[in-house]
Amino acid sequence: MRVRLNFPGKEVHGEISVTGSKSESNRLLLLKALLQDLEIKNLSNSDDTRVMKAGIEKTSGMVDIHHAGTAMRFLTAYFATQPGCDVVLTGSARMKERPISILVDALRALGAAITYTEKDGYPPLHIKGTSIVKHEVTLDADVSSQYISALLLVAPNLENGLELTLDGKITSLPYIKMTLALLEQVGVKTDFTSNVITIAPLKKNETKVLTVESDWSSASYFYSIASVCEQASIVISSYKPDSLQGDSVLQEIYRDLGVGSAFMEDRLMLKRVAETEQVSMMKLDLANAPDIAQTIAVSCFANGVGCELTGLHTLKIKETDRLEALKTELTKLGASIEVTNDTLYLKAGGDIRPEIAIDTYNDHRMAMAFAPLALKVPIIINDAGVVSKSYPGFWDDLASLGFEVQEL
Structure with a gap:
């Protein structure tokens, strides 16, 4: 056209x-999948959000997110922390050129089972979901905020929560703050002191209604x-x-x-x-x-x-x-x-x-x-x-x- x-x-x-906002919509979709008791209003009608919504409903087989970079990062963390999931997460030719190793390395450090099916450091990813017990990990602070947000969003569902240390000067800070604010709105306790972000596990959740x-x-x-x-x-x-x-x-x-x-x-x-x-x-x-x-x-x-x-x-x-x-x-x-x-x-x-x-x-x-x-x-x-x-x-x-x- x-x-x-x-x-x-x-x-x-x-x-x-x-x-x-697709940024808010995709974050809330992930939280809804993890915490269940969440109603979302004014959800984005974008392709990225549609792909995110469809992908999150799968537990096995091929998951193709096309050009949706946010969905690639968020779903990598989501599938890795869901016991019983066994998926291959892939995307467009351009998506296979976009690096993902920073997030994969962090998830592996926590105990995730992720392997590359083609080129090391890039999608597609074979992900076998598992229970994550470890709770401490470090990332360079100047990486894409989507890597950081992906970890923060799944943290309430981890057995011991998460303590994420950001090494260096943080970029895209507003997106990290957006993620933390949405976590707080659904009842998750968070703390961001100096360069350390702590997310507590959420054991019980009340029904929430949030408008994007x-x-x-x-x-x-x-x-x-x-x-x-x-x-x-x-x-x-x-x-x-x-x-x-x-x-x-x-x-x-x-x-x-x-x-x-x-x-x-x-x-x-x-x-x-x-x-x-x-x-x-x-x-x-x-x-x-x-x-x-x-x-x-x-x-x-x-x-x-x-x-x-x-x-x-x-x-x-x-x-x-x-x-x-x-x-x-x-x-x-x-x-x-x-x-x-x-x-x-x-x-x-x-x-x-x-x-x-x-x-x-x-x-x-x-x-x-x-x-x-x-x-x-x-x-x-x-x-x-x-x-x-x-x-x-x-x-x-x-x-x-x-x-x-x-x-x-």
Whole structure:
């Protein structure tokens, strides 16, 4: 599926209901499987959550999670700690290139039975579930937070809980805090002191009902739209001022690109603030919110603003190498951009070339991050259906805001 995007006007107004956060949804699905007495409302309708939900119901045979990185990490820990499980956990060709040894080594240190069926250090994994008695393990603190969260989520179901020591400087801290907050909400006792996280086993649990907040990563695309057009008032729901999601930092970041945020109960209003003077260069450390890096880079390019983004080392092992993908596609549009293993530098200014076809590299965020450029020039998105990974209704929602979305 290829789409051509165009926007015939200069103002964007409308109201959008954004699906639940897949980060929260996938964590709660795992806790529901472990603790049973949990009802989840506003669950994400994303491919990742659908795959997670289907995978968690299996106890034997092949479990294929396709492109879903979160499901790969979380289900590895889940199956390894479920006595009687005997599965082969696999995924797409790209998933087989994404390292998993950090998590596997940690689970093995606790007593898990996991073997690689093809290349050492990478999926597929043959996992035989077993009772875990050991409760102490150490990880480097700068690894993907999904490895850490996977261990924390299964910890309440371990006989002696878990004491996890993080060695070094922690990255993606908001995602770890989200996991701990959700554990607390379902009745698990946690402690995070210095670099040691302790999770107590949960012996008895009362029925809980939790509502998933809408996805802040998905909100980033509407922040970008509001920053690019001349006038905007976009209402998105359902959001919380005290969000658990690290990407809620969008509120502060986009203020410098002329977008104001205001809460009205569970709705968030984004408004283009004309009197706000945009910065000429943005310098941001996104170690705690790497998933919004693509959106910010494209927003800056669309506004003629330069940016220097750091803390992006985890983007190399996502659905694609997101830094190289950004460099390739922004260069096609006329940008002057440089990337390293963990940084991105975009030079301010430059005209935007029209009718450029953007490749998406099996990466939902590439498709959605580049879409707001249609406010400036017509643009083509290749493999546009990839958005279903996190936001299946994205193109319909853009059309409701006045975008012309033409399938080619």
